[in-house]
Amino acid sequence: MNTEEIKQTVKGRYGQCVDAGGVKESCCCPSEAPKNLSFAAEHVLYSKEELSLVPEASLSLSKGCGNPTGFANLKSGEIVVDFGCGAGIDVILAAHKVGENGRVIGIDFTDQMIEKAKQAIADSGLSNSIELIVCDMEELNLKDGFADVVISNCVINLCADKDAVYSEAFRILKPGGRLAISDIIYTESIDSQVKERFQSTWAGCVGGTIEKEKYFEIIRKVGFSEIEIVAIHPLPSTELETMVCCPGPEFTPTPAKEDVDSVQDKVASIKFVALKPACN
Numbered sequence: 001m002n003t004e005e006i007k008q009t010v011k012g013r014y015g016q017c018v019d020a021g022g023v024k025e026s027c028c029c030p031s032e033a034p035k036n037l038s039f040a041a042e043h044v045l046y047s048k049e050e051l052s053l054v055p056e057a058s059l060s061l062s063k064g065c066g067n068p069t070g071f072a073n074l075k076s077g078e079i080v081v082d083f084g085c086g087a088g089i090d091v092i093l094a095a096h097k098v099g100e101n102g103r104v105i106g107i108d109f110t111d112q113m114i115e116k117a118k119q120a121i122a123d124s125g126l127s128n129s130i131e132l133i134v135c136d137m138e139e140l141n142l143k144d145g146f147a148d149v150v151i152s153n154c155v156i157n158l159c160a161d162k163d164a165v166y167s168e169a170f171r172i173l174k175p176g177g178r179l180a181i182s183d184i185i186y187t188e189s190i191d192s193q194v195k196e197r198f199q200s201t202w203a204g205c206v207g208g209t210i211e212k213e214k215y216f217e218i219i220r221k222v223g224f225s226e227i228e229i230v231a232i233h234p235l236p237s238t239e240l241e242t243m244v245c246c247p248g249p250e251f252t253p254t255p256a257k258e259d260v261d262s263v264q265d266k267v268a269s270i271k272f273v274a275l276k277p278a279c280n
């Protein structure tokens, strides 16, 4: 698939998932909450208190693999941009942390996700502090150097051009601004033919995943420094099997079992922070 086909596929699969009201089977994402928690909620990456701040519409479509506002060290008054905000779980949590003097901007290219996020934000009474934009993170229509923090939760693995995403993050951050990212990486090198076969499952967690060294090389190359890994969670087989066809097997084809077996113990959810240096 070329880059444009990948984007249309990802948008289509996440959009269909929202239209269908979630997933039938539990995936990285729940069909209902709290009975059927998301991966992130299930792994206590969100506290009970945090989950109680998020309306069910948003929680039930949560498809993250971490809790970026849990380690972004957000402060009152800060400006936060969420890359791939989905149905809004992390923009809502960020808005609570930055308070009424802060601002949160959620970016997502799937219209249906943004519509769900809008409803959830209105239900939370946070419409004044959160702005949502339907936009591609690889080409943001946002000005230079205005944000304090860029967060993202299980999204950048889905982007074909990760250099473009991190260049955009670098561009919109103030000098001294920071990244707090949860994403999926390979911890070891993967056979190129297996990777090529995974491409048809793009939207699932291995469609666009790359190796950790290559991932951090991109981040360093665009100018970020002081990269600090907060946690790495290797996906056990039960999690991997469900996450490879995220947002659900009814939307994304399940890869061949032998291909999934071949990457077992080599796929991890990673959480890290990094800095845009204060002076270039």
Ligand SMILES: C[S@@+](CC[C@H](N)C(=O)[O-])C[C@H]1O[C@@H](n2cnc3c(N)ncnc32)[C@H](O)[C@@H]1O
Binding pocket: 010, 011, 014, 061, 062, 063, 064, 065, 083, 084, 085, 086, 087, 088, 089, 090, 107, 108, 109, 110, 113, 135, 136, 137, 138, 152, 153, 154, 155, 158, 159
């Ligand atoms: C796995 S979901 C995660 C959603 C959200 N971060 C969460 O934790 O629930 C991935 C989201 O990224 C969005 N996305 C993927 N590629 C994107 C891109 N290039 N630009 C904007 N949004 C993108 C999808 O539409 C989808 O809502």
